[in-house]
Amino acid sequence: MADRPTAGVTPFLTIRGRRGQEALDFYTRAFGGEVVERNVAEDGQRLMQAGLRINGGFVMLSDEFPEWRGAAEPEPQGVTLHLQVDDADRWTERAAKAGATVTMPVADQFWGDRYGQVTDPFGHRWSIGSPIK
Structure with missing residues (x-):
């Protein structure tokens, strides 16, 4: 996608509790984010991957998928x-x-x-x- 960066570091946030769409809405309201891509998983419920521009930067996020990792994601910390x-x-x-x-x-x-x-x-x-x- 043309709006996605081709170099640099892009944070990718995991959102627990199937709240990915809620997070997109929050980042739009809180930080003036602009959603540039959004993909829903095959289950039709969870956000597989989304990208948004915030203040000239790019952030990606998804709902958590414990079935891919074998466990739930830890609470966000240290970043x-x-x-x-x-x-x-x-x-x-x-x-x-x-x-x-x-x-x-x-x-x-x-x-x-x-x-x-x-x-x-x-x-x-x-x-x-x-x-x-």
Whole structure:
């Protein structure tokens, strides 16, 4: 697909509990994401793979498929997705209104950004930063 990146690193999120479509809807509302591809599994219920653009980057996701791995996916941990944006306060507020939990309120940081963190309803952590004006 032409909208999919051909190089670089693309995060691929696994969404537990058959909530893949809900996650797509959330990322659209919370981060202004644009769904560019969406494929449903043969069972017609689970999201096999989807891709969306967020702030110029690309994120892929799917529902979990324990039958392919032999076990359920572990809870998301140890990874934070970072969004470098024009206004961290506005982006964080929009994410919170869409259902994210603010885990670190946006504040001025020593490295020159306004920076904060949220956790989405699916357990994935996001940091949001913008240059101090």
